[in-house]
Amino acid sequence: EVQLVESGGGLVKPGGSLRLSCAASGFSLSDDIMQWVRQAPGKGLEWVSYISSSSTYIYYADSVKGRFTISRDNAKNSLYLQMNSLRVEDTAVYYCARDRGRYSGTYYGFDIWGQGTMVTVSS
Amino acid sequence: DIQLTQSPSFLSASVGDRVTITCRASQGISSYLAWYQQKPGKAPKLLIYAASTLQSGVPSRFSGSGSGTEFTLTISSLQPEDFASYHCQQLTSFTFGGGTKVEIK
Numbered sequence: 001e002v003q004l005v006e007s008g009g010g011l012v013k014p015g016g017s018l019r020l021s022c023a024a025s026g027f028s029l030s031d032d033i034m035q036w037v038r039q040a041p042g043k044g045l046e047w048v049s050y051i052s053s054s055s056t057y058i059y060y061a062d063s064v065k066g067r068f069t070i071s072r073d074n075a076k077n078s079l080y081l082q083m084n085s086l087r088v089e090d091t092a093v094y095y096c097a098r099d100r101g102r103y104s105g106t107y108y109g110f111d112i113w114g115q116g117t118m119v120t121v122s123s
Numbered sequence: 124d125i126q127l128t129q130s131p132s133f134l135s136a137s138v139g140d141r142v143t144i145t146c147r148a149s150q151g152i153s154s155y156l157a158w159y160q161q162k163p164g165k166a167p168k169l170l171i172y173a174a175s176t177l178q179s180g181v182p183s184r185f186s187g188s189g190s191g192t193e194f195t196l197t198i199s200s201l202q203p204e205d206f207a208s209y210h211c212q213q214l215t216s217f218t219f220g221g222g223t224k225v226e227i228k
Contacts, residue, residue: 035217037167045159045167045210047217062124095166102155107214109157109172116166 002026002112004096009117016086016121022079022096022114030074033099035110036081038092038119046092049081050099064090086121093118125149125213129220135228142198144223146211151191155214158187158196161222162207170209171196201225 008020022034036048049070050059058070069082079096093116100108126149136142146156154174159167169178171187174194184199198205206227211220 037219044222045161045212045219047212047219050217100172102214106173106176107155107157109169109178109212109214110159110167111169111178113166113168 004098004112004114006094006096006114006117009094009119011120011122012086013123014086014088014121017082017084018086018119020081020083020094020096020117020119022081024077024079024098027112028074029072029077029079029098033101034072034079035097035099036070036079037095037097037110037113038090039095039116040089040092043092048094051079083119086119088121091119091121125152125216125218127211127213127218127220129211129223132221132223134223134225136201136225137228138201138203140201140228142201142205142225144196144209144211146189146194146196146220148192148194148213152213152215154190156187156189156194157212157214158185159210159212160205160207161210167210172214 006022035050038046038048051070067085071080095116096114097110098112100111128147130145156174158171160170161167170181175187186197188195209223
């Protein structure tokens with residue numbers, strides 16, 4: 001079965017750090033763009049970060065730039081999100097997703113999502 | 124940054140109704156738009172990409188249209204399993220619209 005499984009969420013105090021992991025199974029993510037998306041309780045989806053297949057291109061939302069670091073280990077078929085200097089407003093469910101990318105002018109969207117991992121930032 | 128404005132934010136409808144959700148981009152994004160369905164406590168599910176192409180396995184009652192700055196998602200005959208939230212996403216810088224919750228009337 002093709003799936004993504006996130007882990008590493010939990011309760012952390014403001015200013016603290018967490019590292020999220022996303023393990024792929026049923027497919028190799030080495031050729032894929034991967035992304036992180038989050039959703040605060042009762043709110044909409046917010047794009048967080050992008051990483052290309054070979055880590056050449058990395059992008060962040062302004063809200064997390066300078067605090068979060070995306071990385072991947074293709075040999076371990078895994079994606080990561082290091083979150084530092086956490087704020088109360090970072091409280092959310094964090095999803096990893098496979099981005100099928102753009103070919104011949106068509107962008108194929110995020111077709112595989114993990115179940116999400118909850119991050120709560122509170123004192 | 125490109126902003127997406129989704130409307131309505133809340134919609135009450137009955138089984139069998141035709142439902143239309145609109146997504147407006149703050150600047151032109153060609154056809155780089157996707158629609159997702161999300162049920163409570165679950166991850167989003169890709170319904171439509173490239174503004175109008177149905178993802179494999181998605182029922183044909185779902186359709187998408189538009190290009191540039193104005194897009195729509197239509198459910199031709201609402202089914203019980205369609206009561207959920209729907210999100211549009213522009214795929215040039217990945218931002219999402221605010222979401223539309225479709226509830227049973």
